[in-house]
Amino acid sequence: MSDPSSKDSSPGNWHQRVAVGRSPLGDPAQASLLSQDLNLKNLGVVRPRDVRDVGVLLFLDENGLCLQLTGKGAPGPVRAEFVTGKMGYRREHGGGAGQLVARAVGLQKTRAGLHVLDATAGLGQDAFILASLGCRVTLFERNPVVHALLEDGLARASLNVDCAPIIERMKLEKGGSIEWLRGAGPDAADIIYLDPMFPHRDKSALVKKEMQVFRVVVGDDDDSGELLEAALKCATYRVVVKRSRKAPAISGPEPAARIEGKSSRYDIYPIKALPAG
Structure with a gap:
């Protein structure tokens, strides 16, 4: 998510x-x-x-x-929404330039139009922020239910005059990202972004209604270490991993840098310096 x-x-x-x-x-x-x-x-x-x-x-x-x-007292619906709500507000107030994900990807260091591969896209919110800031974003979401939600949200947003130019920079692919990355080879994308499902350890992991729904159809990403390994072989400049703030790093090499927020953090695995322009 x-x-x-x-x-x-x-x-x-x-x-x-x-x-x-x-x-x-x-x-x-x-x-x-x-x-x-x-x-x-x-x-x-x-x-x-x-x-x-x-x-x-x-x-x-x-x-x-x-x-x-379903049932009485259930929380409200979860959908991929880019026109209104939180995404709409961000689009109308700078596009998310101050968001931690933008810093983690390195957008404060380069003016180059980066190609970001979002390997675990979920409802596409981080991908939309990056596309709003000029990135070209390729999205993978392998769970068929979540993929259907994301596909619907992108289709609706493409009909909105303000969102359409952003959606044009977002391409949703079929299937899973690990298989794609393993066949892609080096320099498949400038930045590869991973946001694996946080392990369910206690009730605090279920604060958001999105998590309550997603636990039923998704579960945890038990192969996140394999995904990181594949990503590091394919990214040109860096791999960025979003984690719960107190969660351990994904199995594999230690990140070289971290950017922390109130509830989450971004582990950064640099490969080479970002282009200046």
């Missing part, structure tokens, strides 16, 4: 925990297509609070696609 990220095989039986549903204003054709593509049961028009058979709905309403916990 962050853009939580995900595993090819999230908690083993996630197909049994998720179904497709829609409100009366949700697109029935899109619901049917999602059901077929993801091999999920289509419940048709439902109220999420009334659903008992599954824990999470991939739910279509008048605002697009969202992920919604």
Whole structure:
């Protein structure tokens, strides 16, 4: 997240925990297509609070696609949203130049239009900030449910006159990033950015509603060490890893630098100096 990220095989039986549903204003054709593509049961028009058979709905309403916990008292929907909310506010107030992710990638040191590969894109928030600041961003999100949310959010944002130029710099790829990186070779991207799902250690990891929903369909990234290894072989200038502030570094070489925030930090693995212009 962050853009939580995900595993090819999230908690083993996630197909049994998720179904497709829609409100009366949700697109029935899109619901049917999602059901077929993801091999999920289509419940048709439902109220999420009334659903008992599954824990999470991939739910279509008048605002697009969202992920919604079912049952009474569940938190509100989670969706990839770039036009309004937090992303909209940042776009209207400088595009996120002061965000830690921009510093970690090195945008204060170079004016060059960097190609960033976001290997664990989640809902695409960090990728959108970097694209807002002029980066060309390639996104990978291997969990099919989260990929569908991100694809929907990008499609909706591309129809907005203010967001469209930013979305043009973002390209969402199919499949997992580890496989792609292993076949890509050196200099596949200027910067490779990793945001693996934080391990679930205590209740504090579930503060955000995004995490509550994502735990059902995603789980932890147990192969983050392999991803870091592959990234270090393919990045031109640096690899950046987002972690919970107190979490240990990913298994592998120690980062050369860290940028810390209140709840998270960025571990930086430099390869060579960034271009000046």
